[in-house]
Amino acid sequence: MFTNAQEQNSAGNRLLPIIYFAAGHLVLVAALVLVALRPEAIAGFFLHPRLAAVVHAITLGWLTTSILGALYVIWPVALGQPLRVGKLDYAACVLVLLGSLGVIAHLWIDGYHSVGLSGLALCLAAVPLVIRFLVALRTARGPTEVRLHIALALANLLLTLTLGILAAFHKRDPSLISVNDIDLALGHLHLGLLGWVGMMILGAGYRLIPMFLPAHPVKGPRVWATAVLLETGALGLAASHIWHKSTAPLFGGIAALGLLLFLLNILSMARQRVPAPPKARRPDLGMLHAIQALLYLALCLPLGLWLVWSSEWPLNWVMVYGVFALLGFPAQFVIGIAMRLFPMFAWKEAWHASGFKQLPTSPHEMPTRPLQWLVLATWTPGVPMLAYGLAAGRQGWISLAAGLLALGAVAAATNSVRVLRHAFAHQGKGVPS
Numbered sequence: 001m002f003t004n005a006q007e008q009n010s011a012g013n014r015l016l017p018i019i020y021f022a023a024g025h026l027v028l029v030a031a032l033v034l035v036a037l038r039p040e041a042i043a044g045f046f047l048h049p050r051l052a053a054v055v056h057a058i059t060l061g062w063l064t065t066s067i068l069g070a071l072y073v074i075w076p077v078a079l080g081q082p083l084r085v086g087k088l089d090y091a092a093c094v095l096v097l098l099g100s101l102g103v104i105a106h107l108w109i110d111g112y113h114s115v116g117l118s119g120l121a122l123c124l125a126a127v128p129l130v131i132r133f134l135v136a137l138r139t140a141r142g143p144t145e146v147r148l149h150i151a152l153a154l155a156n157l158l159l160t161l162t163l164g165i166l167a168a169f170h171k172r173d174p175s176l177i178s179v180n181d182i183d184l185a186l187g188h189l190h191l192g193l194l195g196w197v198g199m200m201i202l203g204a205g206y207r208l209i210p211m212f213l214p215a216h217p218v219k220g221p222r223v224w225a226t227a228v229l230l231e232t233g234a235l236g237l238a239a240s241h242i243w244h245k246s247t248a249p250l251f252g253g254i255a256a257l258g259l260l261l262f263l264l265n266i267l268s269m270a271r272q273r274v275p276a277p278p279k280a281r282r283p284d285l286g287m288l289h290a291i292q293a294l295l296y297l298a299l300c301l302p303l304g305l306w307l308v309w310s311s312e313w314p315l316n317w318v319m320v321y322g323v324f325a326l327l328g329f330p331a332q333f334v335i336g337i338a339m340r341l342f343p344m345f346a347w348k349e350a351w352h353a354s355g356f357k358q359l360p361t362s363p364h365e366m367p368t369r370p371l372q373w374l375v376l377a378t379w380t381p382g383v384p385m386l387a388y389g390l391a392a393g394r395q396g397w398i399s400l401a402a403g404l405l406a407l408g409a410v411a412a413a414t415n416s417v418r419v420l421r422h423a424f425a426h427q428g429k430g431v432p433s
Contacts, residue, residue, distance in 0.1 A: 014349045014423050016085045016093060020069025021338070023097050025413040027061030027104070028331070032406035039398035043390070047185055053107035055189075058326050060100040060122075063197050064157075066334045068096065070204070071133065073345045078207035080141035088128060095125030103164075116168035123161050130154045142207065145223040149203025152231050156195030163188040163238070179242055187241040194255055195234035197330050202226055202262050204337075209266060212287055212340045216272040218265045226265065229258030237308075252308035256301045263298055279364040285372040289336025292380065296328030319390035327405070328383045335375065335412050342419045343367060349423035366422055371415040378408030 031054050035042055042051045075083040102118025133154055137147045167184045170176045177184075210217040233255025240248035276282075303321050307313055343363030350360035382404035389397030 016089055017069040017072040017345070018420055018423075019093060020065045020072075020096075021416065022413075024062045024065040024069070025409060025416070027057050027065070027100070029406055029409045029413065031057035031061065031104075032402045032409060036399045036402035036406060039389070039395040039402070043393060043395065043398070047182060049107050049110040052185075053104050055322075055326065056100075056107055057104050058331055059192055059197065061104055063330055063334060065096060065100065066338070067197070067200050068093075068129070070334075070338075070341065073341055074204055074208070075136070075140070077211075077344065077348075078142055078204065079137075079147070081136060081139065083136060088132070092125040092129045095121050096129075099125060112168045112171040116165050116172075119161060119165040119168055123158070123165065126157055126161055130158055143217075143219060143223070145219070145227065146203050146206050148224070148227045149199055149206070152227060153196055153199035153203060156191060156199060156231075156234065159235075159238075160188060160192040160196050163191060183241050183245075187238040190241065191234055191238040193325060193330070194230060194237065198259070199227070199230055199234070201330060201333055202230065202259075205262070205266070205333075208337055208341070209290065210269055212284070212290075212337075213270060214274050214276055215269045216274065218269050222261065222265050226258045226262045229254055229261065231258075233258055249305075249309045252305060256305055259297060260301060263294060266294060277364065279362050281364055281369070284340075285369075285376055286336045286339030288376060289332050289339065289379070293329050293333035293336060296324045296332070296383070300325050300329060316391035320387045323383060323387040323390060327386065332379055332383065335379070335409075338412070338416065339367060339372060339375075342416055343422075346419050346422040353424070361422055366419045368415050368418050371411045371418075374411040375408045375415070378404040378411070382408060 035054060042054050072083055072085065072089075075081055099118045099120075099122035102121065103115050106112070106114040106118060134151055137151055140147055163184070166176070167181070167188050170179065170184060171181055174181070206217065206223055209215075233251050233253075236251030237248060237255055240246075240251055300321065303317065303324070307317065307321060343366040346366060347360050347363040354360070382401050385397055385401035386405065388394070389399075389401055
């Protein structure tokens with residue numbers, strides 16, 4: 001029989017990533033609903049406090065919490081190493097969620113001192129988590145080049161948080177360092193998007209995309225190169241915004257080259273397909289989201305390079321770039337991958353909870369297809385509609401687009417709940433091992 005301790009640990013391993021994802025969905029939906037109801041609040045200059053609050057709701061509230069939750073799911077699947085959940089993990093989760101909400105709420109009310117304090121709480125949570133993950137990476141069995149992407153992303157998370165805290169306190173006291181507020185904010189933003197979120201998506205993508213296509217993974221120098229190029233570009237671009245703007249085009253080009261190579265690697269992978277499982281449903285709606293996300297990344301490359309080379313930043317194109325770079329690529333990529341990752345996670349946990357005696361429902365049968373179609377049907381038009389609304393200053397379009405995206409996010413959350421309940425199907429039912 002399973003012991004109580006074994007059952008409690010299994011339940012703990014299942015519960016923590018679900019908490020992260022649930023909180024992320026709630027913040028994403030709340031932000032989109034707020035934009036739908038108050039479109040005028042995010043219009044105008046692209047770095048005013050309320051727009052910054054919405055941006056952080058996506059980057060911190062949705063992307064960062066989802067990535068941290070996904071690490072507990074991906075680790076044993078992609079890196080071949082169990083990752084036990086303990087009290088430290090739950091304490092860090094609480095601080096991450098409270099710190100993220102504090103940053104978002106205080107940005108909305110223009111309270112930068114409290115933004116900095118909330119950022120310190122995030123750092124307090126992130127430091128032991130990053131150390132724990134980095135130590136675990138040393139003994140993980142995944143490819144070294146993939147582990148490098150993940151290690152660099154984790155280190156960049158700490159750097160991003162540090163820059164964000166500095167930017168918040170500098171806003172209150174400009175005498176801290178002789179840097180322009182906007183330049184410091186742009187350095188923080190690019191390091192977070194490229195170095196933290198982008199690098200983690202690349203590392204996870206190299207392991208998960210071939211599993212889900214399915215296809216043979218890409219290995220070797222081409223994977224190493226994306227890590228080196230993107231890290232060099234992300235750090236250099238952040239430093240350029242803060243200290244030497246003249247070098248921004250150079251480092252922007254290096255980062256773009258790394259991302260372009262990643263896209264070419266994925267295209268090469270797609271040409272080396274292997275037969276899919278017989279029960280796999282077609283079309284694969286999760287992978288359709290991932291494909292759309294990669295297409296938005298491809299659009300961001302020339303647009304971002306044009307902006308970084310331009311002496312003036314046209315507000316309408318900055319808004320288009322921002323929507324594509326936040327919602328079109330990373331936010332949608334996470335939604336699509338979750339459609340495939342959650343059923344795999346639920347199946348594995350249900351199989352473990354049954355004592356490996358009762359075969360769970362197939363992961364291909366767990367999702368609710370109408371809900372998945374609804375997510376695709378709302379996000380596919382919602383992202384370009386929001387980009388157009390912000391670029392043209394059309395508040396009606398902004399409201400409609402944000403409402404569509406919010407509906408899709410609710411559908412995605414509902415589908416996730418229906419999938420994840422399978423992970424607890426045998427909770428408390430001890431069976432002989």
